[in-house]
Amino acid sequence: MYRIVVHESYEYTVLESLPVASVVAKLKAADEDEGSNAEMDYRIVDGDGPSVFNITTDEETQEGVIILQKPLDFETKKNYTLKVEATNRYIDPQFLTYGPFSDTTTIKLIVEDINEPPVFAMSISKMVVSEAAKVGTVIGSVSARDPDLTKSGIRYSIDRNTDLERFFNVDATSGDISTAKPLDREVNSVHNITIFAMESQDPSQVGRGVAVITVMDINDNAPMFAIEYETLLCENSAPGQVIQTISAVDKDEPPGGHRFFFSLAVPATSNLNFTLRDNKDNTASVLTKRGGFRRREQSVYRLPVLMVDSGMPALSSTNTLLVQVCDCDSDGVPQACGAVAYSLPAGLSTGALMAILGCILTLLVLVLLIVTVRKRRKEPLILEDERDIRENIVRYDDEGGGEEDTEAFDMVTLRNLNIIRDHTTRRDVTPDTPTFFHYPSHPSGNRLTYKTLPDNVLFREFIWDRLKEADVDPSAPPYDSLQTYTFEGSGSIAESLSSLESLSTDSEQNYDYLSSWGPRFKKLADLYGNIEGNGFFS
Template sequence: MDRGKACLLLVLWAVAHLSSPGDGLRALRRTTGGRRGSTGLTGQDANGVPLRRSKRGWMWNQFFLLEEYTGTDMQYVGKLHSDGDRGDGSVRYVLTGEGAGTLFKIDEKSGDIHATKRLDREEKAYYILHAKAINRFTNEALEGESEFIIKIHDINDNEPRFTKDPYIATVPEMSEIGTSVIQVTATDADDATYGNSARVVYSILEGQPYFSVDPETGLIKTALPGMDREVKEHYQVVIQAKDMAGQMGGLSGTTTVSITLSDVNDNPPRFTKSLYDFKVPESTELGSAVGVIRANDADINANAEMDYRIIGSDGPGMFDISTNKSTQEGVIVLRKPLDFERKRQYSLRIQVDNVHVSPRFFSMGPFRDEATVKIQVEDVDEPPVFERSSYVMEVKEDAARNTAIGSVSASDPDGVRSPVRYSIDRRTDMDRVFNIHAGNGSVFILRQLDREESAWHNISIIATEFSKCSDNPRQISRVPVYIRVLDINDNAPTFATNYETFVCENAKANQRIQTVSATDPDEPVGGHRFFFSLAHEASGKANFSVRDNKDNTAWILTRRNSYNSLQKSTYLVPVVISDGEFPMQSSTNTLTVRVCTCDREGNMKLCNAEALTGRAGLSTGALVAILLCVIILLMIVVLFAALRRQRKKEPLIISKEDVRDNVVSYNDEGGGEEDTQAFDIGTLRNPEAIEESKQRRDIVPETFYPPVRRPAPPPARDNNNGDVRDFINQRLQENDSDPTAPPYDSLATYAYEGNGSVAESLSSLESVTTEGDQDYNYLSEWGPRFKKLADMYGGDDSDRDS
């Protein structure tokens, strides 16, 4: 666009947007060749005041500028001019505000305004600027600052854009024409208030003839009836939005709408075939699945849920059917045992229905189907079958050994009828009380039973099927047998408890002192009936009597006045108790009656010692024995403590220097019991325990017999170790002549090995460190000599006394 056209547009825009006298801010005047005119009367207002109109220059407050200018020169916006400008260059125009100096530049002398860049209305629609006219020389404002707007005029440079891409929508299958699916929306960034740049019209490019779109609202609707999901489920629809009200030259945008037909229950279930065949072994356990059938339904999810049921069967209650919720299959389950020999085939009629049915599609027919199921029973080798599920047998407890108490019976249910043998599961009869005949199943006892020990016996009998061609067991079965031991009267009654009975010394005749009852481990059918009486041998001299109360109790009564505990502290009353069964059983039970001192009311105050011990359950002899044992234990403890206090631990060998390798043992045990003059053996155990004031008779005082020490002769050395022999002989003489030496066994040490000893050192330490083998031949040489010396030292009894 050239400069002349821009000026023309500027003039047109200025005329179109000429401000009224009351509009906004006062702007710079634009010269039109006229002067500010005179005023004239134009009428009066409501109050009668004359109205005057002033003729003035043009007023303006905005310029217009096309966006997206593509020219090479700067785009001319407009011209600012003041009435005070004489054209002599004394006026300077100043522009401030948004984009002043950058986007918009003004010629200071002429007031021409240019845009330096291409502007985009969608980025910024208008700019607010301020203009001033200033005297260049005096810097005085010729006009006040005026605000004006540069508005960017829109062109159609933006295509419509959809808010989503793609759109996702669903619509039920079989929907009627015009059913709303989804509404799409496109927006245009151009100015909607100017022209048709932002006016959008919708149209469908792809998706006919199934769908349509409203050109104004963008609402997508179904356009074809009877769309079937089972035929086609997904549709892709392309929608176009075009501006300029859809006219040629407008810009457009597209989006994709993915439409899925949702399922409705418009298809009934259908079996894949009308007849199903299954084979089931007769040994199938109850509750097991014998077959699975399935019906197909073109629908999905809840619309495909099915319900199976048996509507006819030639074996009522034999089978049941349920629906597997995850696979929608019908599972046929066995409810009663199968028997190949009784019935070999079953026929069932199965019906399948949809769980959720829509009334809208009832006109299409019933939503169900039927099929026939044939179940063939296969023969298997079954274990023997007992006639009963359990057996109960009875036997008297006095039955003799090998008495038959009953029998069991089992047979092979198969057509072959293999033989059956019986045995007892010994895990249930570990004591081997019962046995069974292997051929006929008769049960008998191996030993006599005792009802009081065990009233019931529970055993398990095994029936084993053998093949007729071999003896190898094929099938086994078990049956429980409960054996009840019947009672016989084989136990005598006894007292029900241990009675503690006493009689007062001041008792009167026929006074009741005790009520007794009885117990019997037997269990007669009519209940117990006990009879009480005093033993016949005690009835003549009895001090008490027994009265049977006829109710399984009896009273113990006194037969005389007063009893004396000093004369007799306890009485024994023998009571005979018998039962009324056959054969009659009886026993004699002794009741102990204590004689005690009582008050006037008959309450016991004191019983003698014998009575008290009897009450405690201990006899006098037992109590005395216990007391003696306690006394002996106390004496032993006291003696042991005294010996420990008197004992002084003095080692036999004071210093380790006195330990020598030559040990002489004197095996003198004394003269025995006849040697009354021998030393006190207690002195041997504890020599220091003797009293200081008592003189030891086995030691002669030193004042009477001073020790004699003979000079030791010089040892003679020879090849037979004579020096050792002489040394030992010298020590023996010294000990024999010492009158203070006791005759009890002692340990004599000799700290001399001699020179040239065959054994050299006998120390264990040195023996260990010796590299060569130790020679112990000297033992064979000196062994007899030591024995001889021991015999010499022992002597006879007279030598020991001295």
């Protein structure tokens, strides 16, 4: 085991803003025999920063670790020099003659300057202002400086989150704080506001300070009753009896404490019923001056009490004490208070009166219900027009074809020479059994040919035949129905377009051959074959 070897010197740069307990630098020592495997101990033996820095051993790497113990300030000290000794922790006694087993090195630490925010001369500034201070009164001042060598100018402002109602202002250049609104100690007796100090050259550098402003009290509130008193006076009270003890409160807080003075107000100084006694301890007693109070005569008395405080200047107020006359038992416990109805019988109590009133109200409600029910029964059961759902009679005076007004009846529908008509079925009636079609016949038995008649006779005969047919029709319903006629006159150039004529033997197509195709085509052969042969028409 040989001597310890360490570098002769080290040099490190340390940021001014480095936080306490941060690692500043590391150094390595080794045994010439065992190399880096030897276990080392490090300590600061000399230098100008033993209280600012400390050194420990990293057990894994056996390095010396220098740790910062105090904040650095470039403006105060720009560099430090440390002398560090490294020692082999375990020394074999047989090698003691080969010592020494330690070595020293010099470490130079250079502090690097950074741009720091302004620093207040006092982190907390305490100020006092009177509650009666006028707007614009200067109550104090704050001061901050730039710790850097540049010594930048400072501008001040108030964090409005700490002064939401804007009671104060601060001069941006001088830091003077003044009132911006009237103050009320009873609302807020202490204001804590944050002041910003900002560098003119670098607005991002902002320092913060606190101003605690205490508002001093002035006598600006008059005394008043401590509570809302309920004073009860028995009818059998004797003269000189204390019926109420009163006290006062004041929102102000004088340095010497409160002192209140009580007396009856001017209107009640000649009062023959009551008197007031000041107990000299911020309380007063109300006493009767006579006996024989009666509710029937007067149920309530109003007693004005004057209260004065000891402030400078003194403030006073008048509060009214209500005294109710009550009927009390033999022990002086009130049974009934307030006015008494003169018309009531002597033995009628309040409970009986309430019962009588309840019965009267019940009878009135019953009478109203009976009147309402009878009134509804006498109303005639007449339905409103819009609610009348009975069958109504509707008159129609519309005339059929032949009138000059052809919009009511279309004459074109009467002009078809070859009409097919069912004598037994109406269009508006659903037939129960199938019927067959046939051409209309003349009463003589011959087929009627309308082409041979003039137009005026043609329409008359056609309408007359349909009228007689509808009159004798047993299946027609007993109400009016629309009759649609498809009849063409002789003036049509196209004549009849009916497909029924194509079934005659003169047709261009002959479908008699369908009978020879077998039973599957029998139906087609019956429909399109020889008309006389199949007997379809009569």
